Structures are given as C-alpha cells and as structure tokens.
Amino acid sequence: MSKVTPGPLHAIRPRLSGLAIWNMCVGFFGIQIGFGLQNANTSRIFQTLGAEVDSLAILWIAAPLTGLLIQPIIGHFSDKTWTRFGRRRPYFLVGAILTTLxxxxxxxxxxxxxxxxxxxxxxxxxxxxxxxFRAFVGDNLPEEQRTTGYAMQSFFIGAGAVFASVLPWLLSNVFGVVSTAAEGVVPLSVKIAFYVGAVGLFSAVLWTVLSTKEYTPEQIAAFERARQASLGLQAEDGPEAPARTIQGWMTSGLICGVLGLLGFVLITALNLEKELLILAGFFAGFGLLQIAVGMMQRRSITNAVTEIVNDIFRMPDTMRGLAVVQFFTWFALFAMWIYTTAAVTSVHYGATSTTSRAYAEGADWVGVLFGVYNGVAALAAFTLPVLAKRIGRKATHALMLLLGALGLFGIFAIRDPGLLWLPMIGVGFAWASVVSMPYAILSAAVPDRKMGVYMGVFNIFIVVPQLLAATVLGLILKTLFGGQAIWALVLGAISFVLAAGSALLVKEHRA
Structure with a gap:
C-alpha cells in the first residue's frame, strides 16, 4: 500500500524511526548529484563551448527562471494529488527520469x-x-522532528554533491581519464562524470519512491484541524477569501507593469547591458499576472494561477522574514557557483585559455573544493539539531551564514590554491544550514494542506536573487573590477553577512 496507516483520523503525527527518516531523504542524494554536476561543471562546459567570463551569468539564467515557474506549480498540484502511488512520489519519479536524460x-x-x-x-x-521532497518532510514528520528531517536532507545533499563534485577529478587523476580536449570539445572525464551521475540520481530517487509511504489527504486534514485547535484557531473548512480586492490586483499589477516597461525604455535608451532586460521583464510579467488574476476574480474564475498568486500574498509573517534572509543568502551562493571556476583558474592558476593544462587543473581543483564544502555540510548537518536546541533555529542559521561569509572572503584572501580547502569549511557549515534550517522554520508556520505550494512559493525568494545575480554580476565585474571574477566572491561574502543579520529578525512561529 502507498499510504501511512496510523489510523485514518489520528490527530497527531506519530514520530518516525531514524530508518524511516533516512529512507525519506535518500532521494536527495540523487537530486544533489544532478545539482552538484551542474554547479561544478556548467561554467566549465559553457567556457569550453566559447562563452566569455562576463557572459557566464546570463547563460546560467535558465536555472532560476525554471525554478521560479516550476516549483509553485508543482507544489500546488502535488498538494491536490492523490493516486495509488501516493501524493508526492509520482513527481519524484517523473522528474528523476527527465533529469537522467x-x-x-x-x-x-x-x-x-x-x-x-x-x-x-x-x-x-x-x-x-x-x-x-521539501513538502514530503512536512507531510510525514511531527513538528518536533522536522529539524532532524531537514538536517537529514542536508546530509544527503552534502553527500550527493561530494560524489558529483569530485567525479571529474577522480576520473582524471585516479582512473587516468583524459581531462583535456580540443577547443570546443567537453573533456571525456566530464562526460563520464555526467553518465555516472545520471545512474546515481535515478537509483537514489527510486529508493525513496519504493521504500516510503504517505498519509492520505484525510489524514493530512485531520492533522491540520488538530494543529489549528492547538493554536486556538478556528479550522478553515470553506474556500478562502481573495487576498486582495479586484481594484487592489489591478492597481498593484499596473504599478509593476509600468515599472517593467520603464525599465525596458531606460535600458534601451541608455544602451545598458541587455541582461538587465530580464529584470524589467520580470516586473512586467508579474504585473500582467496580477492584472489577469484581478480579471479572473471579477468573473469568479478559480484555477491554479489564481490560487497560487493569492497564496503568495497570504504568506505568513515568518515566511516574509525568511524571504529577506533567502534573498541575500542565494545572491551569495549564486555568485560562488558562477564565478569560482573562473576566479580560481585565473587568480590561483594563472590560466588564460580554457584549453590550457593550467585551466584544466584549476577547474578540476574547484570540483574538489566544492566537494570539500559539501562534505563538510554532510557532517555539519548532524550538529544543527543539537545547536538549534541550545540557541534556537534563527541564531543557529545566522551563525552558519557568518561562517559562509568568512569562507568566501577566504578564497579572495588566500593565494595558495593548496590551502583553498580551508575557507570551504566555512562555506560547508553555511550550506548545511541553508538547505535545512529555513525549511524547518517555515514548515511550522504554514498550513499542512498547503505545504507543497508554500514550499514552492518559497523558491521565489531563492530565484529572485539568482535572477539579480545573473543579470547584474557580469555588469558589475566588467564595470568596476575589470572583469576579474574573484571580486564576485567578495560581494558574495558581504551578502552572507547581510543574510545573517536578517535571520535574527525573523518572527519564528512554533506550533
């Protein structure tokens, strides 16, 4: 059977065993293999195929744009899904097949x-x-186990990324696979790493699909009623009122649309970098979306679009506070992922050509460095629940982000490439917290029946800073720093510090 059966109307989620939590999170090992290969090797592939350093960011724009569109939609529909195979697991499997290809x-x-x-x-x-997968933990674990659940995801994220990041280096240095190639050709070591990663990703996700069970929609509803009662709130059984009036949607949408159009005009008139058009398009598109919701509300039309947009504007205060933290956090991370390869190969290895041996050695070493921070994250994940019990989840997250800031600045300050693993320790502690602590805090603040959509909407606050980084970092480096990629990591360190300060201001909700 594909459901958990503690009794159809149990009001409180039972605690799950360590093995059950382990099985729930194994799939994240595979997911992070995909992300790890992408993060460590995409800039290398782009540069090999002819991309210039200051154009790397715009080529990466696909990733955040895709997440912006996909995650809220998948979250919304997975909240409403129930099949013989469960609620979330059908999405696990379909996504894994497509990612493998x-x-x-x-x-x-x-x-x-x-x-x-x-x-x-x-x-x-x-x-x-x-x-x-994010909603899966919220669905299946009681609130007191969710920090442990997301920390377990953090462990598998770190472990999967270690495996992915060091694959090209291992293949070239241990197994003797060639890591250089002719101009415009991706090295064989990178190709084989992607093939091995594809097998690992699919196998890990399939493990979770086959070894886990899920609660039925009726059980989830019973949990939510009990939660509302424990907070002294009346259960929300009927349809929710719109987040805004029709006039409110129209006014807000018009303001966003005008800002977007004004951006288009200024960027074109002043002959600014074309990458900035993406930000203008984002504002214009969000404005048109709000106007469309207002028009549908006028006609009493309800669909996935209207529900998702209304949920965005109904988000809890905790989520609004976390949005600021996420903005600065992911700006820093995206700066690191885009520019570490370019920074290390040029500054620490003195490479001037992507076909040189120095570039290949530097790029492979970046893969190892990314493996170091992910390995640290896998181990640090087990310390987070303990530390959170002592000083609280907000303070724990702020402390980890400060360690991340020290790490990024350390890459700038240290010139010996052999010592660059030291600052990656700080980055690893930060990464362990980034992929677990905000979700633990958020899961206690959103309704059970909307766990999926809010986890998806939460991704917006990851995507927007990535859009900003992808559109302006190249311009900043070209204008202020002579195109030197190393300065992007300094900007990332500053952004991590701002994220840490913001984390302490979050209004945390406890069930």
Missing amino acids: ALIAMPNSPSLWFAAAMLWIMDASINITMEP
Whole structure:
C-alpha cells in the first residue's frame, strides 16, 4: 500500500524511526548529484563551448527562471494529488527520469546554446523532483522532528554533491581519464562524470519512491484541524477569501507593469547591458499576472494561477522574514557557483585559455573544493539539531551564514590554491544550514494542506536573487573590477553577512 496507516483520523503525527527518516531523504542524494554536476561543471562546459567570463551569468539564467515557474506549480498540484502511488512520489519519479536524460545529453552539447537549453531542461526536471521532497518532510514528520528531517536532507545533499563534485577529478587523476580536449570539445572525464551521475540520481530517487509511504489527504486534514485547535484557531473548512480586492490586483499589477516597461525604455535608451532586460521583464510579467488574476476574480474564475498568486500574498509573517534572509543568502551562493571556476583558474592558476593544462587543473581543483564544502555540510548537518536546541533555529542559521561569509572572503584572501580547502569549511557549515534550517522554520508556520505550494512559493525568494545575480554580476565585474571574477566572491561574502543579520529578525512561529 502507498499510504501511512496510523489510523485514518489520528490527530497527531506519530514520530518516525531514524530508518524511516533516512529512507525519506535518500532521494536527495540523487537530486544533489544532478545539482552538484551542474554547479561544478556548467561554467566549465559553457567556457569550453566559447562563452566569455562576463557572459557566464546570463547563460546560467535558465536555472532560476525554471525554478521560479516550476516549483509553485508543482507544489500546488502535488498538494491536490492523490493516486495509488501516493501524493508526492509520482513527481519524484517523473522528474528523476527527465533529469537522467538531460544529464546524459548536456556534456554532448554541440553548441553553446544547446548546452544552455539542456541546462534549462535539466533544472526544470530537477525542480519537478525536488520541490515535493521539501513538502514530503512536512507531510510525514511531527513538528518536533522536522529539524532532524531537514538536517537529514542536508546530509544527503552534502553527500550527493561530494560524489558529483569530485567525479571529474577522480576520473582524471585516479582512473587516468583524459581531462583535456580540443577547443570546443567537453573533456571525456566530464562526460563520464555526467553518465555516472545520471545512474546515481535515478537509483537514489527510486529508493525513496519504493521504500516510503504517505498519509492520505484525510489524514493530512485531520492533522491540520488538530494543529489549528492547538493554536486556538478556528479550522478553515470553506474556500478562502481573495487576498486582495479586484481594484487592489489591478492597481498593484499596473504599478509593476509600468515599472517593467520603464525599465525596458531606460535600458534601451541608455544602451545598458541587455541582461538587465530580464529584470524589467520580470516586473512586467508579474504585473500582467496580477492584472489577469484581478480579471479572473471579477468573473469568479478559480484555477491554479489564481490560487497560487493569492497564496503568495497570504504568506505568513515568518515566511516574509525568511524571504529577506533567502534573498541575500542565494545572491551569495549564486555568485560562488558562477564565478569560482573562473576566479580560481585565473587568480590561483594563472590560466588564460580554457584549453590550457593550467585551466584544466584549476577547474578540476574547484570540483574538489566544492566537494570539500559539501562534505563538510554532510557532517555539519548532524550538529544543527543539537545547536538549534541550545540557541534556537534563527541564531543557529545566522551563525552558519557568518561562517559562509568568512569562507568566501577566504578564497579572495588566500593565494595558495593548496590551502583553498580551508575557507570551504566555512562555506560547508553555511550550506548545511541553508538547505535545512529555513525549511524547518517555515514548515511550522504554514498550513499542512498547503505545504507543497508554500514550499514552492518559497523558491521565489531563492530565484529572485539568482535572477539579480545573473543579470547584474557580469555588469558589475566588467564595470568596476575589470572583469576579474574573484571580486564576485567578495560581494558574495558581504551578502552572507547581510543574510545573517536578517535571520535574527525573523518572527519564528512554533506550533
């Protein structure tokens, strides 16, 4: 059977065993293999296929844009799904199949734009799988076990990324697979790493699909009624009122639309970098979306679009506070993922060509460094629940983010490439917290019946800073720092500090 059966109307989720939590989270090992290969090797593939350093960010835009669109939609529909195979697990499996195919195709890209398209498809597929995994923990664990559940996800995220990040280095340095290739050709070591990763991803997700069970919608509803009663709140059984009046939607939408159009005009008139058009398009598109919701509300039309947009504007105060934290956090992370390869190969290895041996050695070493921070994250994950019990989840997260800031600045300050593993320890502690603590805090503040959609909406606050980073970092580096990628990591360190300060201001909700 595909459901958990503690009794159809039990009001309180039972605690699950360590093995059950382990099985729930194994799939994240596979998901992070995909992300790890993407993060450590995408810039390398793009540069190999002819991309310039200051254009890397815009080529990465596919990933955040895809998550912005996919995650809230998948979250919304998975909340409303129930099949013989469960609620979230069908999405796990479909996404895993698509991601596996994309992993095989990307290193065989015949052109730069084909590679960018494969990145888009890969990220869409990973998001189809990943978003329900976040809600899965909230669905199945009682509130007091959710920090442990998300920490377990953090462990598998770290372990999967270690496996993915060091694969090209292992293949070239241990197994003797060639890590250099002719101009415009992806090295064989990278190709084989993607093939191995594809097998690992699919196998890990399939493990979770086959070894876990889920609560029925009726049981989830019973849990939510009990939660509302424990908080002294009246259960919300009927349809929710719209988040805004029709006039409110129209006014807000018009303001966003005008800002977007004004941005288009200014960017074109002042001949600014074309990447900025993406930000203008984001504002214009969000404005049109709100106007569309207002028009549908006027006609009493309810569908997935109206429900998701209304949920965005109904988000709890806890989620609003976390949004600020996420903005600064993910700006820093995206700066690191885009520019570490370019920074280390140019500053620490003195490489001037992507076909040189120095570039290959530096790029492979970045893979190892990414493996270090993910390995640290896997181990640090087990300390987070303990530390959170002592000083609270907000303070724990702030402390970890400060360690991340020290790590990024350390890459700038240290010039010996052999010592760059030291600052990656700080990044690892930060990453362990980033992929667990905000979700533990959020899961206690949102209704059970909307766990999926709110986990998906939460991704917006990851995507927006990535959009900003992808559109302005290249311009900043080119204008202020002579195109030197190393300065992007300094900006990332500053952003981590701002995220840590914001974390302490979050209004935490406890069930």
